[in-house]
Amino acid sequence: MVQRSSDGGEAMPEPLRVAGAFLRALGDPEGGLAFLELHAADAPVPGERGLQAVAQCDAAAFACRHREISARGHGVLPVFGPPRLLQLPDPWPAAGGVLWLEVLESRTQRCLTLAVGLTGGPAAFQVGWCTVAGAVQSWTYAQGLLHSLADYPWMRSAEPAAARALLDAAYFRNYWRSTVKFSALPDARFSCQMSTACCRHDFEIALPADAQLLIDAMPWETLQPALAGTRLPLRPDGQLQLKSLDETCRFLGARNQCLIHQVLGRQPFGPCAVFPFAFAETPEGIAVSLSPICGSTRLGLGVAPADREDDLRERLLQSTLRTTDAYRLAPDVDLPWESFRDIEKALRDCLAADRFPMRRRLYVGTRVLEALRNGGPMETELWLKAPLPEIAAGLRDALRGMLARILTWNRATLRRLPREIPTDLSALEIREAPVLTRIFHNILYSKTFSYPYDLTTAFNLVIVLYLVALVMQEASKGPLTDAMWQELGSLGVHGQLREVLHDGVPDGFRALFGTSEFGQWVLAV
Numbered sequence: 001m002v003q004r005s006s007d008g009g010e011a012m013p014e015p016l017r018v019a020g021a022f023l024r025a026l027g028d029p030e031g032g033l034a035f036l037e038l039h040a041a042d043a044p045v046p047g048e049r050g051l052q053a054v055a056q057c058d059a060a061a062f063a064c065r066h067r068e069i070s071a072r073g074h075g076v077l078p079v080f081g082p083p084r085l086l087q088l089p090d091p092w093p094a095a096g097g098v099l100w101l102e103v104l105e106s107r108t109q110r111c112l113t114l115a116v117g118l119t120g121g122p123a124a125f126q127v128g129w130c131t132v133a134g135a136v137q138s139w140t141y142a143q144g145l146l147h148s149l150a151d152y153p154w155m156r157s158a159e160p161a162a163a164r165a166l167l168d169a170a171y172f173r174n175y176w177r178s179t180v181k182f183s184a185l186p187d188a189r190f191s192c193q194m195s196t197a198c199c200r201h202d203f204e205i206a207l208p209a210d211a212q213l214l215i216d217a218m219p220w221e222t223l224q225p226a227l228a229g230t231r232l233p234l235r236p237d238g239q240l241q242l243k244s245l246d247e248t249c250r251f252l253g254a255r256n257q258c259l260i261h262q263v264l265g266r267q268p269f270g271p272c273a274v275f276p277f278a279f280a281e282t283p284e285g286i287a288v289s290l291s292p293i294c295g296s297t298r299l300g301l302g303v304a305p306a307d308r309e310d311d312l313r314e315r316l317l318q319s320t321l322r323t324t325d326a327y328r329l330a331p332d333v334d335l336p337w338e339s340f341r342d343i344e345k346a347l348r349d350c351l352a353a354d355r356f357p358m359r360r361r362l363y364v365g366t367r368v369l370e371a372l373r374n375g376g377p378m379e380t381e382l383w384l385k386a387p388l389p390e391i392a393a394g395l396r397d398a399l400r401g402m403l404a405r406i407l408t409w410n411r412a413t414l415r416r417l418p419r420e421i422p423t424d425l426s427a428l429e430i431r432e433a434p435v436l437t438r439i440f441h442n443i444l445y446s447k448t449f450s451y452p453y454d455l456t457t458a459f460n461l462v463i464v465l466y467l468v469a470l471v472m473q474e475a476s477k478g479p480l481t482d483a484m485w486q487e488l489g490s491l492g493v494h495g496q497l498r499e500v501l502h503d504g505v506p507d508g509f510r511a512l513f514g515t516s517e518f519g520q521w522v523l524a525v
Helices: 014-027 032-037 059-072 141-149 152-156 166-175 211-217 259-264 270-274 309-317 337-351 358-374 380-385 393-407 433-446 455-476 482-491 496-502 507-514 516-523
Strands: 002-004 010-013 044-047 050-053 084-087 097-105 110-119 126-133 182-184 205-207 240-243 277-282 285-290 327-330 333-335
Touching (some): 014 097, 032 059, 126 141, 152 166, 152 211, 211 240, 270 277, 327 358, 333 337, 337 455, 433 455, 433 482, 507 516
Parallel strands (some): 182 285
Antiparallel strands (some): 002 010, 044 050, 205 240, 277 285
């Protein structure tokens, strides 16, 4: 592998020469064709629809895309200097070897350790993959390929710039973090307790098509032979189905660990990496909420978001950010952000008033919304004592029918509940109010309902969820089970109540959801 120079001296090792050409072509906006030609036919590179093998790429289109990405990312994309050899296999493995290099990233003057997987042998080395590593590792070619592919989510982001190759994605994952300001509820906490609720719960998880490349690269034969050859089902939307409603994730190991996370030391799948966090964009930064499907967040156990900001910045890149162009008090009442923020907090303060039963706190919240809508006085002391409104029998039947419809939805936990709504529902009170308060706070703070609709609709859906919790409480004859709490989390924070309720009732009835009267009527049902 070491060639002799014309004067008889020792020349540059051929693997190092190939690696140097690879880095030069990567950094050359006009070097797309040369960059592609340096790769092995099965090497993963960015294509029109995500990562794909070099053999599947249109060379001219790749070169054009490389030029465009380089131009847009000028001044942001990393600039790798000439490589210095750290370690070279001797003898070179027939199945491909790993070359370890040290390079200087010119913009930041950061010294990096790179690993380059080469195939083909001394006569014609080809690049199979290249990634950033903290230090020289004892990777085989296959292990390095897997670690390189694990950065595929960063290929799908334009932050801080679109990546030209997996090497750029690895650099951004390791060294770039968004500078946005985070905010969270004061009592928000999370530390993984390995309950695997997120791997088993009754919801779907979809992945980008690129994820299949990583799954194919996993050492299933030694890790779990039954998973060798796993192909995730292709959905009509072009994504892959990691888990359907009634499935436990196939990659969950016998000791309650994700097998892929175990091998890589981190979670490469976006939905799994982000959970239990959710992110909503506000004019003041990013609001961070937590899913109560997870028992740790539901009980307020673990680390506060403010103490894990670096972790949040990495999760944020893999998340679907909730955004909105308008802030509303009611469907037809727009607000400036500052008013929306303050009213949302006032509603959360109503829910946190633990001197009063939860039903009364919810009722006061509806009266606050009513006063804001109509410009009336804030008469909190009066509302705390006022009786709930009387409603006509026809409206009562309609509202009970709405609740009954929720109980017939095809969800495992709901299917186990009695089909009959308790006749004394308006006289019942929730027993585990602190936990329910935390869930309700998260529903409002996560913007799951208030962003697509308005604050009044969001609060009314909280009230509907309260009645579902009462039905569960009556059915359990004691504390709610973990499955019940998880279902309440799905219906609320994950927005599934919108599917079963808001989008499925007659138009005339749906129009009532944005009124404070609706919340008061539901509480009286």
